[in-house]
Amino acid sequence: MALPSLLSHSRTRPSVLREPLRQGGLRALLAPWDPPPVHPHDRAAEHACTPPSTESSSPGHHRPPPLNWIRVGGRTVSSGAGTSLTQYGSTNHTLTSHRRSYWTLCPQHPSSGPPARIATKEAQHRVKDPLEVQRRTFGSAAEPIQRNPDFSVLNSDDVSFFKSILGDNGVVQDKDRVAVANVDWMGKYKGASQLLLLPKSTNEVSKVLAYCDSRRLAVVPQGGNTGLVGGSVPVHDEVIVNLGGMDKIISFDNVNGILTCEAGCVLENLSTFVENEGFIMPLDLGAKGSCQIGGNISTNAGGLRFIRYGSLHGNVLGLEVVLANGTVLDMLTTLRKDNTGYDLKHLFVGSEGSLGIVTKVSILTPAKLPSTNVAFLSCNDYMSCQKLLLAARRSLGEIISAFEFMDRQCIDLAMTHLEGVHNPLPLSPYKFYVLIETTGSDESYDKAKLEAFLLRSMEDGLVADGVIAQDISQASNFWRIREGISEASVKVGAVYKYDLSIPVEKLYDIVEEMRSRVGDMAEVLGYGHLGDGNLHLNILSSKYSDDILAQIEPFVYEWTAGHRGSISAEHGLGLMKAEKIHYSKSPEAVQLMASIKKLLDPNSILNPYKVLPQSALSLEQQGS
Numbered sequence: 050m051a052l053p054s055l056l057s058h059s060r061t062r063p064s065v066l067r068e069p070l071r072q073g074g075l076r077a078l079l080a081p082w083d084p085p086p087v088h089p090h091d092r093a094a095e096h097a098c099t100p101p102s103t104e105s106s107s108p109g110h111h112r113p114p115p116l117n118w119i120r121v122g123g124r125t126v127s128s129g130a131g132t133s134l135t136q137y138g139s140t141n142h143t144l145t146s147h148r149r150s151y152w153t154l155c156p157q158h159p160s161s162g163p164p165a166r167i168a169t170k171e172a173q174h175r176v177k178d179p180l181e182v183q184r185r186t187f188g189s190a191a192e193p194i195q196r197n198p199d200f201s202v203l204n205s206d207d208v209s210f211f212k213s214i215l216g217d218n219g220v221v222q223d224k225d226r227v228a229v230a231n232v233d234w235m236g237k238y239k240g241a242s243q244l245l246l247l248p249k250s251t252n253e254v255s256k257v258l259a260y261c262d263s264r265r266l267a268v269v270p271q272g273g274n275t276g277l278v279g280g281s282v283p284v285h286d287e288v289i290v291n292l293g294g295m296d297k298i299i300s301f302d303n304v305n306g307i308l309t310c311e312a313g314c315v316l317e318n319l320s321t322f323v324e325n326e327g328f329i330m331p332l333d334l335g336a337k338g339s340c341q342i343g344g345n346i347s348t349n350a351g352g353l354r355f356i357r358y359g360s361l362h363g364n365v366l367g368l369e370v371v372l373a374n375g376t377v378l379d380m381l382t383t384l385r386k387d388n389t390g391y392d393l394k395h396l397f398v399g400s401e402g403s404l405g406i407v408t409k410v411s412i413l414t415p416a417k418l419p420s421t422n423v424a425f426l427s428c429n430d431y432m433s434c435q436k437l438l439l440a441a442r443r444s445l446g447e448i449i450s451a452f453e454f455m456d457r458q459c460i461d462l463a464m465t466h467l468e469g470v471h472n473p474l475p476l477s478p479y480k481f482y483v484l485i486e487t488t489g490s491d492e493s494y495d496k497a498k499l500e501a502f503l504l505r506s507m508e509d510g511l512v513a514d515g516v517i518a519q520d521i522s523q524a525s526n527f528w529r530i531r532e533g534i535s536e537a538s539v540k541v542g543a544v545y546k547y548d549l550s551i552p553v554e555k556l557y558d559i560v561e562e563m564r565s566r567v568g569d570m571a572e573v574l575g576y577g578h579l580g581d582g583n584l585h586l587n588i589l590s591s592k593y594s595d596d597i598l599a600q601i602e603p604f605v606y607e608w609t610a611g612h613r614g615s616i617s618a619e620h621g622l623g624l625m626k627a628e629k630i631h632y633s634k635s636p637e638a639v640q641l642m643a644s645i646k647k648l649l650d651p652n653s654i655l656n657p658y659k660v661l662p663q664s665a666l667s668l669e670q671q672g673s
């Protein structure tokens with residue numbers, strides 16, 4: 050074999066959001082905390098990354114030489130002579146070093162001026178008057194949202210009732226802990242709730258909702274609070290019901306790979322559990338250290354394995370859901386096939402807490418395969434990325450498990466703002482980068498396939514340069530770059546975040562058009578799950594500005610609708626896009642959704658102001 054041998058490794062990719070969010074998020078809800086000191090960003094360590102320098106000879110290079118250089122498995126293979134190798138081993142770093150930077154998240158608010166490094170907790174103290182009407186100028190929900198006067202205001206009798214159901218520990222009024230739950234991960238959306246409830250069973254959720262419905266107290270269901278569209282936090286004074294206390298694994302069928310668990314289980318914990326049983330979760334995302342399976346289902350999260358295992362609509366077998374009036378809807382089947390009437394669980398997959406609270410889940414988990422390889426490649430133009438995707442589908446078909454792309458601006462951002470990452474291809478800047486992961490059952494076969502594919506892609510001019518990870522540390526570095534883009538974006542200051550489904554051939558056009566629209570006012574980044582036609586479009590600036598927003602919206606929605614795309618590929622609508630749904634759904638479909646909402650939640654207590662436009666909901670109310 051011409052190429053140096055590669056090391057396969059089991060997929061134990063680091064979680065982008067592990068300790069920090071759990072501590073800053075759920076853990077902070079469960080107990081008071083103080084963030085550890087923020088460590089200065091050690092840029093010197095990054096610059097220690099050195100390019101290849103020493104050449105040695107490579108025997109047995111039998112394939113026709115590639116046209117360019119390819120670094121594979123940490124080495125550089127010369128194209129001309131086909132014999133020289135360069136050792137390259139600078140991507141080793143520790144995962145713990147990643148974690149420090151999470152404490153420096155930069156929640157920004159229009160009122161907060163120039164970007165500053167603010168710990169999440171500090172920003173959360175900015176929550177002011179509980180009933181303050183918020184003014185948002187950072188995207189979409191620019192108009193103030195009036196509190197629905199039909200909702201009751203929480204009183205001391207309500208709190209006493211909740212304590213009688215949940216006990217003192219399940220009813221949190223401590224200002225610091227409630228403040229954490231009032232703010233989303235980006236620090237963009239802030240509510241003014243005064244009460245956080247932590248139920249521990251379906252029965253408790255049922256009693257809480259039945260009471261809230263009877264009193265007309267509005268409720269926000271909350272999981273790991275990693276959502277990116279403002280769906281997981283209150284808009285005004287809604288009661289927050291966080292599912293983090295419901296984190297038990299109920300059963301695992303290790304013949305069929307069917308996991309049944311409570312909705313508050315953290316995705317990463319489930320991954321660890323099923324991996325020990327020889328299976329994997331069918332979804333994986335950068336927020337896995339904090340997000341909960343109930344939140345994943347409620348957002349119909351996509352993520353990094355979608356290309357291989359598809360949507361949660363296919364993988365979720367059953368759900369238990371508590372409706373707004375407290376009714377427990379038992380749909381917790383573990384059957385693969387069940388055609389008895391309407392499959393109601395699908396209503397709750399992706400409904401973002403607007404139709405019910407998911408309390409239990411059964412989910413199909415695929416078998417864990419022993420061999421994983423990760424390649425980090427560069428392309429000179431977007432057309433090459435597209436052709437590479439097609440070629441990968443043809444050549445790596447059954448083993449491809451991720452195909453992610455990033456433009457150069459993403460790499461520059463990651464190198465500037467993420468601690469401890471190294472550019473795997475530092476010799477020259479390229480316009481595009483692609484991360485390909487393969488997972489299969491035969492180590493030598495998988496390796497040979499990937500190597501052959503990369504050589505062919507080099508020869509065809511699709512790939513300009515590339516590296517295959519030799520070990521878990523290098524693979525982690527590659528993934529850290531891709532998964533860290535959200536975190537790095539937030540550190541710039543203001544981030545206008547769009548998550549679009551667009552036909553792959555047009556997907557990058559909107560990035561370029563957006564660049565020319567915003568000019569010098571902002572930096573535009575394009576990255577995402579290319580294999581799924583899912584673009585993450587981030588527009589970054591030091592602070593939020595109406596001038597920038599005017600260049601972005603409604604253009605971004607109109608452009609997407611014009612290309613028959615979706616304005617939400619995987620993040621959902623939340624608060625950000627509730628009024629924009631008509632760009633992706635017909636009026637008839639939106640009205641039917643409002644009817645379903647009315648049927649299941651007649652008092653509209655569940656996640657108000659989110660998902661559906663006020664006009665459609667009002668029409669339903671008038672019709673009743």
Ligand SMILES: Cc1cc2nc3c(=O)[nH]c(=O)nc-3n(C[C@H](O)[C@H](O)[C@H](O)COP(=O)(O)OP(=O)(O)OC[C@H]3O[C@@H](n4cnc5c(N)ncnc54)[C@H](O)[C@@H]3O)c2cc1C
Pocket residue numbers: 065066234269270271272273274275276277280281292312333334335336339340341342343344345346347348349350351352353401402403405406407408532535536619620623656
């Ligand atoms: C760094 C980073 C990377 C991310 N990568 C991806 C990605 O690749 N793909 C992707 O799809 N998303 C991604 N996300 C977004 C987010 O992680 C997902 O939407 C995730 O599924 C949210 O889960 P959660 O438990 O944090 O839910 P939350 O943020 O707490 O809530 C999200 C929504 O679900 C509702 N909800 C939560 N729990 C329940 C429940 N038990 N019952 C009913 N409603 C509920 C909430 O009301 C809210 O509307 C990323 C986020 C971050 C910060």
